[in-house]
Amino acid sequence: xxxxxxxxxxxxxxxxxxxxxxxxxxxxxxxxxxxxxxxxxxxxxxxxxxxxxxxxxxxxxxxxxxxxxxxxxxxxxxxxxxxxxxxxxxxxxxxxxxxxxxxxxxxxxxxxxxxxxxxxxxxxxxxxxxxxxxxxxxxxxxxxxxxxxxxxxxxxxxxxxxxxxxxxxxxxxxxxxxxxxxxxxxxxxxxxxxxxxxxxxxxxxxxxxxxxxxxxxxxxxxxxxxxxxxxxxxxxxxxxxxxxxxxxxxxxxxxxxxxxxxxxxxxxxxxxxxxxxxxxxxxxxxxxxxxxxxxxxxxxxxxxxxxxxxxxxxxxxxxxxxxxxxxxxxxxxxxxxxxxxxxxxxxxxxxxxxxxxxxxxxxxxxxxxxxxxxxxxxxxxxxxxxxxxxxxxxxxxxxxxxxxxxxxxxxxxxxxxxxxxxxxxxxxxxxxxxxxxxxxxxxxxxxxxxxxxxxxxxxxxxxxxxxxxxxxxxxxxxxxxxxxxxxxxxxxxxxxxxxxxxxxxxxxxxxxxxxxxxxxxxxxxxxxxxxxxxxxxxxxxxxxxxx
Amino acid sequence: xxxxxxxxxxxxxxxxxxxxxxxxxxxxxxxxxxxxxxxxxxxxxxxxxxxxxxxxxxxxxxxxxxxxxxxxxxxxxxxxxxxxxxxxxxxxxxxxxxxxxxxxxxx
Numbered sequence: 001x002x003x004x005x006x007x008x009x010x011x012x013x014x015x016x017x018x019x020x021x022x023x024x025x026x027x028x029x030x031x032x033x034x035x036x037x038x039x040x041x042x043x044x045x046x047x048x049x050x051x052x053x054x055x056x057x058x059x060x061x062x063x064x065x066x067x068x069x070x071x072x073x074x075x076x077x078x079x080x081x082x083x084x085x086x087x088x089x090x091x092x093x094x095x096x097x098x099x100x101x102x103x104x105x106x107x108x109x110x111x112x113x114x115x116x117x118x119x120x121x122x123x124x125x126x127x128x129x130x131x132x133x134x135x136x137x138x139x140x141x142x143x144x145x146x147x148x149x150x151x152x153x154x155x156x157x158x159x160x161x162x163x164x165x166x167x168x169x170x171x172x173x174x175x176x177x178x179x180x181x182x183x184x185x186x187x188x189x190x191x192x193x194x195x196x197x198x199x200x201x202x203x204x205x206x207x208x209x210x211x212x213x214x215x216x217x218x219x220x221x222x223x224x225x226x227x228x229x230x231x232x233x234x235x236x237x238x239x240x241x242x243x244x245x246x247x248x249x250x251x252x253x254x255x256x257x258x259x260x261x262x263x264x265x266x267x268x269x270x271x272x273x274x275x276x277x278x279x280x281x282x283x284x285x286x287x288x289x290x291x292x293x294x295x296x297x298x299x300x301x302x303x304x305x306x307x308x309x310x311x312x313x314x315x316x317x318x319x320x321x322x323x324x325x326x327x328x329x330x331x332x333x334x335x336x337x338x339x340x341x342x343x344x345x346x347x348x349x350x351x352x353x354x355x356x357x358x359x360x361x362x363x364x365x366x367x368x369x370x371x372x373x374x375x376x377x378x379x380x381x382x383x384x385x386x387x388x389x390x391x392x393x394x395x396x397x398x399x400x401x402x403x404x405x406x407x408x409x410x411x412x413x414x415x416x417x418x419x420x421x422x423x424x425x426x427x428x429x430x431x432x433x434x435x436x437x438x439x440x441x442x443x444x445x446x447x448x449x450x451x452x453x454x455x456x457x458x459x460x461x462x463x464x465x466x467x468x469x470x471x472x473x474x475x476x477x478x479x480x481x482x483x484x485x486x487x488x489x490x491x492x493x494x495x496x497x498x499x500x501x502x503x504x505x506x507x508x509x510x511x512x513x514x515x516x517x518x519x520x521x522x523x524x525x526x527x528x529x530x531x532x533x534x535x536x537x538x539x540x541x542x543x544x545x546x547x
Numbered sequence: 548x549x550x551x552x553x554x555x556x557x558x559x560x561x562x563x564x565x566x567x568x569x570x571x572x573x574x575x576x577x578x579x580x581x582x583x584x585x586x587x588x589x590x591x592x593x594x595x596x597x598x599x600x601x602x603x604x605x606x607x608x609x610x611x612x613x614x615x616x617x618x619x620x621x622x623x624x625x626x627x628x629x630x631x632x633x634x635x636x637x638x639x640x641x642x643x644x645x646x647x648x649x650x651x652x653x654x
Contacts, residue, residue: 112580116584119630294628296625296627
């Protein structure tokens with residue numbers, strides 16, 4: 001019954017691992033001719049695969065885990081989905097109803113543990129509840145601000161029988177919230193009167209499929225724009241009005257321009273501290289228009305002079321006819337000036353043996369159909385700075401939770417959802433080792449994923465912070481043993497190559513990227529490479545270190 | 548079910564320091580932990596909680612005695628995001644519900 005309800009929701013791929021408490025569910029899944037199952041090596045991998053599918057498609061994706069350790073193993077990836085507003089539905093097995101509360105084998109309070117990290121969760125108590133709960137879970141996950149939903153189903157409920165007249169309608173997103181035209185008029189007036197406005201775009205633009213609307217707004221009103229880590233790809237990175245990512249690792253000119261703006265138009269953002277720096281000092285001279293689908297975000301950290309709780313696309317569409325065309329020569333000229341003096345420095349951009357050079361070269365060998373995932377750390381920030389992202393839903397990164405181990409399984413999920421695309425996972429040695437077991441899954445399913453591994457044999461961003469803020473006292477950030485990642489990948493049955501020992505690294509890289517199927521590309525880098533500029537944690541964005 | 552905690556009885560009900568929230572919620576096991584968990588993880592002090600089902604039992608009314616705090620508006624917004632919370636209404640800190648209840652606590 002659960003499997004049929006999932007089929008009716010349009011689910012065609014489920015990642016997971018079977019165990020004692022979800023075997024009835026797996027037995028039913030074995031009878032499905034519609035759903036393909038991806039057997040992962042760790043439940044966290046399964047939940048990140050679901051995230052990968054959901055992030056590229058915008059639709060809820062499903063993962064399975066058994067009770068106890070299986071369920072607990074998914075929690076990191078569920079929390080990650082919560083922070084980045086990703087619609088994932090995690091279905092966990094639970095011990096039979098009669099055994100709940102007896103400390104049974106592999107019993108854990110999955111419901112209780114998942115409360116703070118899900119948008120909503122269910123403990124299903126009877127078979128008939130399934131008819132309501134499964135469609136409702138899909139509705140909740142995809143409505144408004146999306147998010148993960150966990151459904152905990154006891155074993156006896158999975159194997160129960162029920163007679164009923166009709167299958168319920170599949171769960172769909174509920175209608176978008178209404179907003180007041182008065183607020184739109186007020187916001188339009190503020191934009192038209194502003195002399196130095198900046199548009200601040202976040203992940204909400206991606207969820208709302210509102211990249212094109214944002215672009216039209218930018219162009220009509222000549223609004224220079226910045227994006228959060230989650231908002232990258234919403235508008236093309238090479239657009240003349242786009243100033244790149246803001247915040248902790250922004251180009252110097254970007255943070256300086258924000259400091260001077262007199263109006264901040266924040267759309268689909270939550271004023272995360274990595275974007276704003278010390279929030280009291282963020283855009284200190286600016287009035288703020290805050291547009292977000294989640295009313296709780298408006299005014300949460302920064303008082304909005306005009307707050308509009310609504311869908312980013314709909315609100316911007318409503319604004320467009322009220323916005324005056326404006327060339328803003330003075331403000332744009334000033335930003336040009338700032339950019340000339342304080343551009344993003346990418347040392348080594350022309351040398352493929354450096355991080356910026358390697359990322360640039362990978363991009364040169366791919367087109368804008370490629371999907372890019374990252375893990376978490378220095379490589380993530382270098383990629384965010386240097387990779388020319390131009391389309392929404394092609395950039396998958398763990399923004400809010402910053403989960404190392406995200407990149408590989410998310411890339412597998414993306415490739416499962418988009419089998420014709422090339423998916424590249426930029427990773428670091430620290431991050432890759434946090435879900436390295438999924439190399440086996442990628443090989444088993446012959447997934448078209450290229451892992452570009454920037455290996456400094458260290459926890460690079462930790463090391464960088466110890467260098468900058470702890471007087472260079474490196475501790476627990478360098479690995480003492482250097483694993484051979486090429487042999488590890490080959491041990492899993494994956495093709496692998498090291499650019500460090502290649503005679504012609506560029507040709508080797510091009511060959512690996514164009515070979516179908518999974519491939520690990522190992523690139524040794526120095527542990528002394530740094531991500532600059534950098535705003536010290538807790539500091540204001542204008543107090544950047546480095547050029 | 549009655550559950551309440553207090554620090555100093557003589558200052559329990561203060562119009563200045565407290566506010567009373569009236570919630571209508573779906574009545575099923577787990578709703579209470581969603582609400583209490585929200586307060587706990589945001590380090591927002593909840594002094595009293597009083598809850599009973601009403602009507603046909605599918606819904607409950609929850610009375611919360613909480614500190615007045617600048618974060619109250621954000622807490623109410625967060626409560627309204629919970630699937631099982633149908634409405635939240637704010638009352639004065641000396642609302643009758645806890646005044647009446649006091650005699651069960653102060654002996």
